[in-house]
Amino acid sequence: MLTVLNHPLITHKLTIMRNEATSTKDFRQNLDEIAGLMAYEVTRDLPIKRVKVKTPICETEQNQISKDVVLVPILRAGLGMVNGILNLIPTAKVGHVGLYRDEETLEPHEYFGKYPKNLADAVVMVVDPMLATGGSAEAAINMVKARGAKQIKLVCLVGVPEGVKRIEAAHPDVDIYLAALDEKLNDIGYIVPGLGDAGDRIFGTK
Ligand code: PRP
Numbered sequence: 001m002l003t004v005l006n007h008p009l010i011t012h013k014l015t016i017m018r019n020e021a022t023s024t025k026d027f028r029q030n031l032d033e034i035a036g037l038m039a040y041e042v043t044r045d046l047p048i049k050r051v052k053v054k055t056p057i058c059e060t061e062q063n064q065i066s067k068d069v070v071l072v073p074i075l076r077a078g079l080g081m082v083n084g085i086l087n088l089i090p091t092a093k094v095g096h097v098g099l100y101r102d103e104e105t106l107e108p109h110e111y112f113g114k115y116p117k118n119l120a121d122a123v124v125m126v127v128d129p130m131l132a133t134g135g136s137a138e139a140a141i142n143m144v145k146a147r148g149a150k151q152i153k154l155v156c157l158v159g160v161p162e163g164v165k166r167i168e169a170a171h172p173d174v175d176i177y178l179a180a181l182d183e184k185l186n187d188i189g190y191i192v193p194g195l196g197d198a199g200d201r202i203f204g205t206k
């Protein structure tokens with residue numbers, strides 16, 4: 001299932017990020033803030049359990065989240081979304097998937113993988129700002145599934161129909177969340193209109 005979060009606060013901040021004149025500092029800050037806003041929506045269906053609590057007034061039964069949450073950023077750019085989500089879910093654990101896209105073939109190459117132990121029982125959020133061909137997200141989801149993950153959400157900032165279709169075909173069980181669904185990929189695999197190279201803009205490497 002695809003959910004596009006067309007919220008004015010999110011689209012306003014995303015417009016700042018799209019602007020090529022935006023500094024590294026402001027790009028990073030807006031990404032952090034959008035990730036937090038997205039987390040609010042992405043966690044809407046987290047499972048809950050009833051627990052007893054004693055207020056200063058009486059004993060009562062109320063709701064608590066019943067599953068662990070694991071964030072899995074795709075290195076590098078996914079790192080830019082981690083803190084914003086952790087601000088809302090401070091108990092979440094964080095795994096890391098290292099993938100880079102070959103600039104010629106656009107195929108993802110794995111260079112790192114480190115995960116917490118509880119993937120099988122957790123709600124696993126794979127995070128990456130860009131869903132372009134979908135190759136990186138597909139590979140990252142394969143990696144967490146191989147470690148036992150069953151309930152997986154893919155949380156990206158900007159996607160295109162090509163990437164969404166690829167994930168829906170490869171992983172129909174995964175819920176996809178985007179802040180924006182853009183038009184298309186250009187002939188070198190960049191999202192149009194997009195925001196350029198997310199990793200380079202977050203880390204100031206170009
Ligand atoms: C970017 C982006 C995604 C990937 C998306 O990463 O952060 O991981 O490309 O493209 P795809 O959907 O076509 O796979 P990149 O490989 O440039 O690495 P980086 O994060 O280290 O810059």
Ligand code: URA
Binds near residue numbers: 199
């Ligand atoms: N990766 C990026 O960082 N940007 C794009 O537009 C596509 C892939």
